[in-house]
Amino acid sequence: MEGRDGATVEKHRVHLRPATLRDAAPATLHLLPCEISVNRPAPVERFFTPAIRRGPDGLEVSFRGRRLRGEDVMVPSGLVGYVMTMEEKGEVLMGKQEALERDSDCFMEATASFNRFTLWGLEAIPGSDAKMRGALTWPSLAAAVSRGGLPSS
Amino acid sequence: MDLSELEKDNTGRCRLKSPVPAVCRKEPCVLGVDEAGRGPVLGPMVYAICYCPLSRLADLEALKVAGGVVVKVLDTPTWPTMVFVDTVGLPDTYQERLQQRFPGIEVTVKAKADALFPVVSAASICAKVARDQAVKNWQFVEELQDLDVDYGSGYPNDPKTKSWLKKHVDPVFGFPQFVRFSWRTAQAILEKEAEAVTWEDSSPEEQEGPGRITSYFFQEGPRTRPRPLHRYFQERGLESATTL
Structure with a gap:
């Protein structure tokens, strides 16, 4: 499969562990104006x-x-916000579902949830012009677009 | 010296004042400015302003070591007629600038002013005493485990300071805020022991880097997008995720 930037993207299915969404404990999150080269x-x-x-x-x-x-x-x-992690390969139990799963399948689970976070800016408060503020308006716009919600209809 | 204001919260800038003696409101004063803590990699940088009535200048000179003098700021109602400032920079430029700012006052900016003018010596002592006291009783804002307070003088060449820095480096946060991150000694340790941090405002070349070394061996695809995203997404930093 060709991705947007032309790089070859490995094709795999991602499964979500739905039970983890229910138990995810609230987390305190900070979004810093930098990248730290470690995870x-x-x-x-x-x-x-x-x-x-x-x-x-x-x-x-x-x-x-x-x-x-x-x-x-x-x-x-x-x-709702979730902190998601990809399960390590090998943790996946190959049981009854074996026939439905492929080696390339991935499983995700939620480790925490959030409904707010702290957005940090360099020297100044990020404010209403912050990219993140703008990004958070996308879901409602996307929903309106996919509903075909033009004002005349 | 009362540093309680600083001890309450040492994370930001702090201004300490002592009461203005009545005589300094009535009589012309001479004022000296000096600093302490430019060299050390630990603790705050302290500026001190010290003033003395012109009529009592001889007493200050006679004291030689002017202990227990006041730490002050310029915007209080004193009557300075002469100001002496110690500098390591360009004395002429600073003197001109200050003279313009305070036209009614005779301003003298000089290197080693602390050795030449008693009122600057006094300011120098105030700064040094305040800084030493602050460093000695430093209240760490971080909740550090096994905190070792044997950090020495704070000067970069002090072996105690050096080994303390190496011991208290964290790969993500770097050092406690007691440390001056921008000092070369601190930076050298961070470069070796801590993870790299790329700030939002660093130049694009710094952020892009030369690409991974493997890109010379494997076809990783072009690094530029063939089709730019719509402005709506660019302005919001949104991209579609092709991998997780």
Whole structure:
């Protein structure tokens, strides 16, 4: 299969473990204005959370020596946020369903849920112009488009 | 010296004042500015302003070591007629700028002013005492386990400071906020021991990088999009996910 950028994308099916959506505990999330080149647990509760200050104009913290200003962002109503992880291969039980599953199948599960998160900006509060704020308007627009909801109809 | 304001919250900037003596409101004063903590990789940088009535300048000179003098800011109702500032930068440029800003005051900016003018020596002592006290009683904002407070002088060449930095580096967060991240000593340790961080405002070349080394051996496809996304998606940082 050809992806948008022309790279070959491996074809596989992704299954969701629905039970994990029900049990997902609420999580506190922070979205930082940077990329950290690693994906692994970090001591957020020891280094980051205690350093957050709530000033007269919103939240403040510093990360790697740079000052960040933050604000809470709500997940649009009607939607729920989930932190998803891909199950490691080999954890998948090859039982009765074996005939239905292929080696290339993947399983996802929710490890946490959220209905708000803290959006952090460099030196300034991200505000209403933030990309993320805009991105969160997409689901409602997408729903309107797929309903064919033109005002005249 | 009362640092309680700083001790309450040492995560940001902090301004400490001591009461203005009545004589300084009535008589012309001479004012000195100096700093402490430019060299160390640990703890705050402290600026101190010290002022003294012109009539008592001889007393200050006689003191030689002007202990227990006041830490002050310029916007309080004193009557400075002469200002002395210590600098490591370009004295002439700074002097011109300050003179323009405060036309009624005689401004002198000089390297090593702390050794030349007693009122600057006094400011220097205030800054140093405040900084030493702040560093000694540093309240770590982080909840660190096995925190070792034997961090030495904070100067980059102090072996105690160096080994403390190496011990307290975290791969994601770097150091506690007590550390000056931008100092070369801290940066060198971060480059080796911590994960790389690419900020949103770093230049595109820095973000793109030369591509993975394997791209020279395997066809990974072109790095540019043949068809740009609609502006609506570009402005919102949205892309369709082809892999999870």
